Amino acid sequence: MFKMNDLDKSAYKLRLIEKCKNHVLAVIExxxxxxxxxxxxxxxxxxxxxxYDSYRAQLLTRGEMFSGQYQQAMEQFATLExxxxxxxxxxxxxxxxxxxxxxxxxIATGCGKVDLDGDIYFAISPTVPIFEAMKGxxxxxxxxxxxxxxxxxxxx
Numbered sequence: 551m552f553k554m555n556d557l558d559k560s561a562y563k564l565r566l567i568e569k570c571k572n573h574v575l576a577v578i579e580x581x582x583x584x585x586x587x588x589x590x591x592x593x594x595x596x597x598x599x600x601x602y603d604s605y606r607a608q609l610l611t612r613g614e615m616f617s618g619q620y621q622q623a624m625e626q627f628a629t630l631e632x633x634x635x636x637x638x639x640x641x642x643x644x645x646x647x648x649x650x651x652x653x654x655x656x657i658a659t660g661c662g663k664v665d666l667d668g669d670i671y672f673a674i675s676p677t678v679p680i681f682e683a684m685k686g687x688x689x690x691x692x693x694x695x696x697x698x699x700x701x702x703x704x705x706x
Contacts, residue, residue, distance in 0.1 A: 556706075559638050559647070560636055560638060562647070562706075563633075563635050563656075563706065566647065566664065566666055566671060566673075567630055567658070569664050569665075570658060570659070570661045570664060570673050573661050573664070574626045574630065574659075574661060575627065577619070577623040577626075578620060578623045578624060581616045581617075581619045581620040581623060582620055584616040585613050585616040585617055585620060588609055588610070588612040588616060589613050591609050592609035592610050592613065626659040626660070626661065629658060629659040630658055630659060632645075633645040638706045639705055639706055640689075640705060641688050641705060642657065642681070642685055642686060642687050642688075642705055643657065643685065643686070644657055644658070644676045645657060645658065646706065647671070647704075647705070647706050648684065648702060648704075649703045649704040649705070650700045651700065651701040652698075653670075653672060654670065654671045655671060655672050655673075655680075656672070656673045657675075658673050658674070658675075659675055660674060660675040660678070661673035679695070680695050680700075683695040683700070684702065687702055688702065688705060689702055689704055689705050
């Protein structure tokens, strides 16, 4: 990654947020379709054939599972909406991009691996243990996580 000023960092973070939002929107759309398909299948099957008929219950349970995933994805999107791109963070906190000697992270929501211009970032939730190990640290600090030292090269 090239040397960036605060304006470059804000623009880069905005692109990272947009990548995460696009990922979450795809999850929202897929789970919405799966919920509708499960409900449609349950409706087409009709009423249980007897009291031991578990197939319809399985269809409804499948729909409920996708409903939970849908709700989780909606919450992830709402979390991404809360991140201010104008703020360039000086310490590891919610909304910051953290570059370490091991990996690059975006402290937002658990979207997983994000590829931005060939750089791999891990979008993580502020509830995961690695965040707790680095919380409040600044550029140049070293965190210890699971017996390994992690040097923070940059935070923005």
